[in-house]
Amino acid sequence: MKTVTLTVNNRPHTLTPSPERTLLDVLREDLGLTGAKRGCDAGECGACTVLLNGKPVNSCLVLAVELSGAAVVTIEGLGGPDGLDRLQQSFIDNFALQCGYCTPGMILMGKALLMQNPHPTEAEVKEFISGNLCRCTGYENIVKAIMAVAGGGEGNG
Amino acid sequence: MADGKAIGRSVPRQDAVDKVTGAAQFVDDIQFGPTLLHAKILRSPHPHARIVAIDTAAAMAVPGVRAIVTGKDCPQYLGLYLADRTVYAVDRVRFVGEPVAGVAADSAAAATEAIGKIVVAYEPLPGIFDPVAGAGNKDVLLHENLGTYRCAPFIYPVPGTNIANRFRLRKGDTDKGFAAAAAVVENTYTVPHIQHSQLEPHAAAANFDRAGKLTLWSSSQSPNAVRKLIATAFGLPMTKLRVITPYVGGGFGGKAGLTCEALVVPLALRLPGHHVKLTLTREEVFRGTFVRQGLVARLKTGAGGDGRLAAMEAELFWDGGAYAEYGVNIARSGGYCSSGPYEIPNIKTDSCCVYTNHPVGGPMRGFGMPEIHWGIEQQMDMLAEKLGLDPLAFRRLNALRDGSPAAFGGPMSGATLVDTIDAVAARCGWGGPKPPASGARKARGRGLACMFKAPSMPPDAQSSAVLKLNEDGTVHILTTAMEIGQGSLTALAQIAAEELGVPVADVVVTLPDTDYTPYEWQTVASRISYSAGNAVLAAARDAKAQLLAVAAQVLAVPATELAIEDGRIFPRTDPARALAVSAIAMGCLLPGGAIGGPVVGRGAFVPAGITGLDRETGQGERPAPFWTYGTQVADVEVDLRTGAITVLKVTAAYEVGKVINPALAIGQVQGGIVQGLGAALYERLALAEGKYLNSDFVDYKIPTATDTPQMDIVLLETSPQADGPFGVKGIAEPTMVPTAPAIANAVYDAIGVRIRDLPLSAEKVLAALKSKQAGEKFVRRAP
Numbered sequence: 034m035k036t037v038t039l040t041v042n043n044r045p046h047t048l049t050p051s052p053e054r055t056l057l058d059v060l061r062e063d064l065g066l067t068g069a070k071r072g073c074d075a076g077e078c079g080a081c082t083v084l085l086n087g088k089p090v091n092s093c094l095v096l097a098v099e100l101s102g103a104a105v106v107t108i109e110g111l112g113g114p115d116g117l118d119r120l121q122q123s124f125i126d127n128f129a130l131q132c133g134y135c136t137p138g139m140i141l142m143g144k145a146l147l148m149q150n151p152h153p154t155e156a157e158v159k160e161f162i163s164g165n166l167c168r169c170t171g172y173e174n175i176v177k178a179i180m181a182v183a184g185g186g187e188g189n190g
Numbered sequence: 191m192a193d194g195k196a197i198g199r200s201v202p203r204q205d206a207v208d209k210v211t212g213a214a215q216f217v218d219d220i221q222f223g224p225t226l227l228h229a230k231i232l233r234s235p236h237p238h239a240r241i242v243a244i245d246t247a248a249a250m251a252v253p254g255v256r257a258i259v260t261g262k263d264c265p266q267y268l269g270l271y272l273a274d275r276t277v278y279a280v281d282r283v284r285f286v287g288e289p290v291a292g293v294a295a296d297s298a299a300a301a302t303e304a305i306g307k308i309v310v311a312y313e314p315l316p317g318i319f320d321p322v323a324g325a326g327n328k329d330v331l332l333h334e335n336l337g338t339y340r341c342a343p344f345i346y347p348v349p350g351t352n353i354a355n356r357f358r359l360r361k362g363d364t365d366k367g368f369a370a371a372a373a374v375v376e377n378t379y380t381v382p383h384i385q386h387s388q389l390e391p392h393a394a395a396a397n398f399d400r401a402g403k404l405t406l407w408s409s410s411q412s413p414n415a416v417r418k419l420i421a422t423a424f425g426l427p428m429t430k431l432r433v434i435t436p437y438v439g440g441g442f443g444g445k446a447g448l449t450c451e452a453l454v455v456p457l458a459l460r461l462p463g464h465h466v467k468l469t470l471t472r473e474e475v476f477r478g479t480f481v482r483q484g485l486v487a488r489l490k491t492g493a494g495g496d497g498r499l500a501a502m503e504a505e506l507f508w509d510g511g512a513y514a515e516y517g518v519n520i521a522r523s524g525g526y527c528s529s530g531p532y533e534i535p536n537i538k539t540d541s542c543c544v545y546t547n548h549p550v551g552g553p554m555r556g557f558g559m560p561e562i563h564w565g566i567e568q569q570m571d572m573l574a575e576k577l578g579l580d581p582l583a584f585r586r587l588n589a590l591r592d593g594s595p596a597a598f599g600g601p602m603s604g605a606t607l608v609d610t611i612d613a614v615a616a617r618c619g620w621g622g623p624k625p626p627a628s629g630a631r632k633a634r635g636r637g638l639a640c641m642f643k644a645p646s647m648p649p650d651a652q653s654s655a656v657l658k659l660n661e662d663g664t665v666h667i668l669t670t671a672m673e674i675g676q677g678s679l680t681a682l683a684q685i686a687a688e689e690l691g692v693p694v695a696d697v698v699v700t701l702p703d704t705d706y707t708p709y710e711w712q713t714v715a716s717r718i719s720y721s722a723g724n725a726v727l728a729a730a731r732d733a734k735a736q737l738l739a740v741a742a743q744v745l746a747v748p749a750t751e752l753a754i755e756d757g758r759i760f761p762r763t764d765p766a767r768a769l770a771v772s773a774i775a776m777g778c779l780l781p782g783g784a785i786g787g788p789v790v791g792r793g794a795f796v797p798a799g800i801t802g803l804d805r806e807t808g809q810g811e812r813p814a815p816f817w818t819y820g821t822q823v824a825d826v827e828v829d830l831r832t833g834a835i836t837v838l839k840v841t842a843a844y845e846v847g848k849v850i851n852p853a854l855a856i857g858q859v860q861g862g863i864v865q866g867l868g869a870a871l872y873e874r875l876a877l878a879e880g881k882y883l884n885s886d887f888v889d890y891k892i893p894t895a896t897d898t899p900q901m902d903i904v905l906l907e908t909s910p911q912a913d914g915p916f917g918v919k920g921i922a923e924p925t926m927v928p929t930a931p932a933i934a935n936a937v938y939d940a941i942g943v944r945i946r947d948l949p950l951s952a953e954k955v956l957a958a959l960k961s962k963q964a965g966e967k968f969v970r971r972a973p
């Protein structure tokens with residue numbers, strides 16, 4: 034089996050995944066990083082969103098064998114012991130989560146947007162996260178949480 | 191009631207840090223290590239068939255397969271209200287997706303391969319695919335043994351038919367009422383099946399240890415119900431069955447009762463020492479779990495020349511699916527609430543839950559209320575139009591008020607519909623001029639809908655709580671109330687903190703574990719803040735009394751003269767002489783010896799005075815503890831070329847007695863409106879002769895961020911609930927009830943077209959618009 038070397042949340046890993054396994058499988062089952070959720074396993078819900086080389090991807094659609102040299106960031110890689118990332122805090126402050134199942138994906142989507150467009154309009158936020166489903170919140174507070182950080186400029190993380 | 195230190199404040203969610211960091215664990219996140227086995231389920235491809243034979247030999251030979259079970263291995267009947275089903279189909283399948291066999295294997299791939307190698311010989315049977323036809327069909331029966339099933343005393347199956355429950359309501363004389371009416375409207379409304387579509391697929395894992403104890407991890411809203419049903423079915427004492435529910439990724443009713451938990455139990459029982467885990471695929475969530483029942487509602491409603499409702503008749507045919515589950519109780523609630531939130535003197539309602547070869551109807555946010563209000567609220571608009579009355583004024587005139595006789599007889603208390611109508615009217619400027627549409631071939635419209643909803647539950651649905659004080663003065667609360675996203679952990683902590691007088695940040699409510707957390711009937715019916723809230727309040731009172739008794743001795747001041755605030759106990763007359771709660775949390779050592787002891791509060795609650803309803807007339811006093819009232823106004827724009835509806839804004843007002851946490855309550859309304867919008871505009875589980883035409887998020891659309899309307903939400907506290915903690919009533923479910931009819935009424939206002947079949951898809955709107963235009967041309971051309 035092919036050996037794959039990649040970093041996940043800045044830590045190097047060497048894996049030998051069987052060819053059909055996805056990045057989501059590997060994160061959850063091999064690395065114990067269960068923050069990325071499996072909502073559909075088919076690229077339709079965004080719950081499994083992680084950052085791959087700085088871009089958001091549905092990790093359920095990415096084959097692990099293709100990840101040589103990749104840099105992956107999951108929700109576990111945000112913030113740290115000295116505090117939460119500003120967007121994580123903003124999700125808390127704006128009550129942007131209920132059941133929390135979409136939340137890791139939503140936060141990483143928000144991070145990705147703010148990295149490429151630090152001052153998005155509300156319509157741009159909605160458009161950008163429209164591939165990430167949330168059945169609980171009605172999205173309003175999620176948009177607010179992202180806009181609150183956008184308005185205040187990007188801080189740590 | 192005035193806001194307190196903890197109550198009435200938007201304190202942050204207790205679970206928020208867990209959920210933004212990825213620390214929150216859901217069932218599938220638990221990995222279990224080397225003892226993990228993967229379960230997969232073989233499901234019926236037929237809507238109705240006899241199982242002739244099942245051959246598992248080839249499947250058993252697949253490397254890595256550890257166990258296979260079929261219906262014959264656990265033929266016990268179980269059911270929440272009506273025990274009409276087995277864990278796996280025994281000799282008959284009754285819906286596409288019904289479990290037929292289960293496999294546990296070392297890997298998911300091996301389990302899947304084995305599923306493909308189980309050979310089942312079926313003999314297809316004729317099916318029932320329509321509740322109206324099914325109710326009258328005596329030749330094709332889904333449950334010939336209906337008369338022998340165990341059944342709750344308030345459910346009335348009709349043996350020899352497909353009617354799993356028939357609820358009747360008879361009040362006054364509808365013939366006389368209609369004879370005196372100045373306007374009568376009669377219509378049939380249909381509501382399709384929809385899927386809860388929680389983002390977390392259902393999951394369960396079971397471990398049968400070598401000492402004979404079964405532990406079950408479950409994504410459930412009802413840990414105690416899961417324990418009871420499985421303990422009964424498998425003959426386990428409750429000391430040998432432990433149900434643990436970590437975080438649940440959305441419920442909306444779809445994770446109430448038993449969903450997939452029982453499927454792993456017979457596998458685990460054969461494989462001691464292992465952890466057998468089943469996580470449904472998204473397709474299985476669509477094809478194998480509860481759906482919101484379909485409904486065909488024939489409604490006839492009449493009002494007098496004075497604008498007062500005079501009579502109504504309702505025939506409600508609920509498409510209950512293959513097994514009764516909660517559907518039988520939904521038919522009951524839909525029946526006794528069939529008047530909607532209005533006073534109507536003459537009523538005749540027949541509400542039947544009908545078995546069909548469709549997926550199993552379960553509870554879904556609103557428990558029958560979104561379905562019945564879909565028709566009721568359009569009837570109201572039509573009657574108002576016939577009488578030349580403003581639809582808002584018409585509803586206001588007929589609204590149930592405090593003490594009004596309800597459809598089921600007894601006087602309604604705390605009926606606050608009018609308050610919500612007035613609040614919405616003021617907020618949205620009802621009656622003002624219609625704003626222009628955004629383009630040439632577009633039309634604007636505005637529509638209104640009202641609602642009421644009670645927690646539909648057995649008269650003795652209980653809650654309990656244990657409150658433990660820790661050595662440092664922090665507090666743990668144990669309950670089996672489930673956090674499903676609604677914020678129950680936070681709200682219950684606020685209730686305890688307020689009563690006990692400690693900072694809310696010092697109170698932690700734990701997730702359910704039936705070995706440790708005390709009994710809770712179920713987390714359904716929007717009753718947790720009310721019912722579990724009362725239990726927590728009682729536990730806090732109990733703990734407080736214990737603290738005060740010790741403090742009274744320590745401070746040598748009568749307990750009645752002491753207060754607790756911010757974790758400090760002090761004489762009211764001398765606040766400086768304060769004792770920290772932590773100093774006496776374990777009692778206190780005085781010169782004469784120790785007093786008190788560890789403080790543990792205990793609370794239990796069951797609502798008092800909930801009565802039954804007469805079997806023949808549906809009449810009674812008080813079938814539920816409270817009703818929540820609400821009103822929504824929808825502003826829409828219809829694209830005349832495509833029929834597409836854009837919901838621009840929803841204005842909503844709810845009267846909830848007391849708001850424990852405003853941000854959480856508003857969040858419920860936002861989420862409910864958007865779910866209501868999805869059900870209104872596009873959600874429909876498409877079934878053709880019982881087979882699914884859509885079972886993923888590509889073909890079954892739920893709202894996305896770009897579909898969200900502007901929302902203006904008002905929460906009123908005009909009628910605190912007498913037996914609610916701090917006056918609270920429920921809010922979570924009522925939020926989606928009026929959205930669809932408000933949108934339908936707005937569409938009529940925009941383009942003069944009435945759609946009675948949900949959803950209001952663009953094609954349907956366009957077709958209706960075209961036929962209306964054709965009709966107008968015809969009328970214009972006629973001499």
Ligand code: FES
Nearest residue numbers: 072074076079093
């Ligand atoms: S799990 Fe990957 S998009 Fe749904």
Ligand code: FES
Nearest residue numbers: 131132135167169
């Ligand atoms: S918070 Fe439940 S799916 Fe988004």
